[in-house]
Amino acid sequence: MSSVAPVELPIPGGVAGRAPSLEEEYVEATTKAGRVKRNLTSKWATVAALLIAVLWTIPTFGLFLSSFRPAVLIKTTGWWTIFSNPGLTLDNYRDVLLSSSASAPQLGQYFVNSVAISIPATIFPLVLASMAAYAFSWMKWKGRDVVFVLVFALQIVPLQMALIPLLSFFSRGITIGNALIIPPTPSGTYAQLWFAHTAFALPLAIFLLYNFISQVPGEVIEAARVDGASHGQIFLRIIIPLAMPALASFAIFQFLWVWNDLLVALVFSGGSPDVAPLTQRLAELTGSRGQDWQRLTAAAFVSIIVPLIVFFSLQRYFVRGLLAGSTKG
Secondary structure (H helix, E strand, O other), X not given: OOOOOOXXXXXXXXXXXXXXXXXXXXXXXXXXXXXXXXXXXXXXXXXXXXXXXXXXXXXXXXXXXXXXXOHHHHHHOXXXXXXXOOOOOOHHHHHHHOOOOOOOOOHHHHHHHHHHHHHXXXXXXXXXXXXXXXXXXXXOOOOHHXXXXXHHHHHHOOHHHHHHHXXXXXXXXXXXXXXXXXXXXXXXXXXXXXXXXXXXXXXXXHXXXXXXXXXXXXXXXXXXXXXXXXXXXXXXXXXXXXXXXXXXXXXXXXXXXXXXXXXXXXXXXXXXXXXXXXXXXXXXXXXXXXXXXXXXXXXXXXXXXXXXXXXXXXXXXXXXXXHHHHHOO
């Protein structure tokens, strides 16, 4: 019996723990991917990235510094003169958050409204879209492909075109003949905003999650079925844990979208302070108190602190979700 020596296959980038040989370095330098990698990791590319990051950050830094400066200094000097005109105070934040004066912005209630709107408006479409994506991917039912195409086509409907029909639905409900099928939704509550954000987010959410859930290996699903697992058990114990990076990525996008939304809030909140989010109050401040820069800068940072916390606390899931599609298989 003859023996055959195993062939050593070339490994791009060399073996872990060993420096690449001259031949491997030559191949990497002469290929297109190698040239792109070399250019992106060069010293000049790093300097350019740092320069862009600094230029991008300067306006935000100026806004942040202005939020701590007294009104007199903001009106007479620029933030870049902080060393020649020093002076920092917390009065601006105290004024916009805690002051009970009728002339103060009183952002506390609007901040609570934004939280009360954003969290359910993120959870509802996430739950519905994940279940729909599983049904489109792994459940056999008549008309599945047609329904999926219709859901996919809803993404091209502009949000502005749906505002008036949706507002009519909330105010009148749905009737067939004289029978009231769905009653009107009470105005001045969070329900209209939750429903609107969920409806607008579902088509894209279903499409994105379908692309991820449908790529789960079929052997895993078949093995679970052989063991007697139902669709509900497969969805909760297999699909949800595997799809967690994709779910987290969409949750970040949806939360930031709802938190920063102004159009939907203006249409469906009815202008009530009990329901209006933070962005609506900021727009009012810009229109009626555009000269109070010390309040506007502080209010702007109050509005972005929550999105920053959400993004930086979940960014590892966000990166994993973006890379998941390139590593499955």
